[in-house]
Amino acid sequence: MTIVDNRWEHGSFFHWMSPSAAEEADYPWGEESVLCGSGRDAFRVLIEHGRAKRGWKRLYVPCYYCQEVVESLLSTGIDVRLYPDGPQDVIVRGICPRTDNVDLRPGDVVLRVDFFGMRGSLHTELLPGIETIDDFSHDPWSYGAWKSNADWCAFSLRKTLPIPDGGVLWSPRSHHLPPQPPVTPEHRLISLERLAAMALKTEYLNGKPIQKNTFLELAIASEVKLSKGTPSGMTEWSKDLLNCFPTLSWRQRRRANYEAFAEVISGTPWLRLLHSADNKKSCPFSAIFICDNVELRNHIRDRLILLNIYPATLWPLDEPAISGIPQEYLDFSRKMLSIQCDARYTCEEMQRVAKIVIKSGDNYLNKHQEQPTQQSNPVSGGV
Ligand SMILES: Cc1ncc(COP(=O)(O)O)c(C=O)c1O
Incomplete structure (x- = not known):
């Protein structure tokens, strides 16, 4: 798509991308799967099933996790507990989640998360009586x-694909699946609202006289309502769209875009870019970097937004849905930024954004005359 110059922006939610170049792409999940309205709906359907049929009592989730998801998990009534795991653990302690220090017992379920498509695999030792759930929302076609x-x-399918709704649930160990939930009337409207926001955003980017607020309000309204009511199935149109996109080429584009960003940003002394633990197995969800301090991160974030580049904090932990998140995870969240690198963008755009990040940070540090050192960063590797 050619974006009119004065409408150029980077990030935020997907615009409508014409499904014109489909590829024969297989899915990690097969026919035996449940397609849900979102990642959270997939979790809620699964937890209801696990509590009713498999004796689930406690659900362990990583300390570092999306708090909207935690809120949704808590709404099921299951006893949600934390175990120490986050992106910094991937770098410092190795690829896989570690639960050896967690007092697990039969009836417990452990949710393992592929943070930002960095892990590629989530294999841990499986313990008798303890079930596991893998969340690959950030790289659904990963080796893992x-x-x-x-x-x-x-996991969610709408984080990596331009579809208005969708999540999937299946059992790699061939457990009996919960029934496919119907699409609720509320969810159908939410998905249509989202689809309208995506289509209007495309027209806006094309230079049509569409007010930015018009599609932003629709997008926000749909996001706020999603996954709040009865868990829903995935809409027919999103199911159809799953077969319409060049999914694997887009995944490669994500990797190439990430690398283009990394090439420019590498060597910048006041930030650390996270990288995949194993390039063959995984593909980064976005370009994620950690600044030396919170003020610097906030300055860069604000500066990018002024220039219509919308970075994200994945995830804000300042008002957590669950108490007891250790400070190290909070610190990470406050110092990180995520820059989207999906197929909407070219390598040149990624390089341009990287240069703006560097310039914003340098300007800030020159003004404040304090050059923080890398040692002040809690993450000790993975640049
Ligand atoms: C890692 C991860 N898992 C699950 C979800 C939930 O997905 P959805 O928003 O489709 O419910 C999210 C959403 O932010 C996520 O980032």
């Missing part, structure tokens, strides 16, 4: 999703 040894996989 194909080869999962979990009891369950449940």
Whole structure:
């Protein structure tokens, strides 16, 4: 799509991308799967099933996790507990989640998360009586999703594909699946609202006289309502769209875009870019970097937004849905930024954004005459 110059922007939610170049892409999940309205709906359907049929009592989630998801998990009534895991653990302690210091017992379920598509695999030792759920929302076609040894996989599909709704649930260990939930009338409207926002955004980017607020309000309204009511199935149109996109080429584009960004940003002394633990198995969800301090991060974020580049904090932990998140995870969240690198963008655009990040940070540090050192960063590797 050619974007009119004065409408150029980077980030935020997907615009409508014409499904014109489909590829024969297989899925890590097969026919035996449940397609849900969102990642959270997939979790809620699964947890209801696990509590009713498999004796689930406690659900362990990583300390570092999306708090809207935690809120949704808590709404099921299951006893949600934390275990120490986050992106910095991937770098410092290795690829896989570690639960050896967690007092697990039969009836417990452990949710393992592929943070930002960095892990590629989530294999941990499986313990008798303890089930596992893998979340590959950030890289659904990763090696780990194909080869999962979990009891369950449940994740969002709308984070990596331009579809208005969708999540999936299946069992790599062939457990009996919960029934496919119907599409609720509320969810149908939410998805249409989202689709309208995506289509209007495309027209805006094309230079049509569309007010930015018109599609932003629709997008926000749909996001606020999503996954709040009865868990829903995925709409027919999103299911159809799943077969319409060049999914694997887009995944490669994500990797190439990430690398283009990394090439420019590498060597910048006041930030650390996270990288995939194993390039063959995983593909970064976005370009994620950690600044030396919170003020510097906030300055860069604000400066980017002024220039219509919309970075994200994945995830804000300042008002957590669950108490007891250790400070190190909070610190990480406050110092990080995520720059989208999906197929909407070219390598040149990624390089341009990287240069703006560097310039914004340098300007800030020159003004404040304090050059923080890398040692002040809690993450000790993974640049
Ligand atoms: C890692 C991860 N898992 C699950 C979800 C939930 O997905 P959805 O928004 O489709 O419910 C999110 C959403 O932010 C996420 O980032």
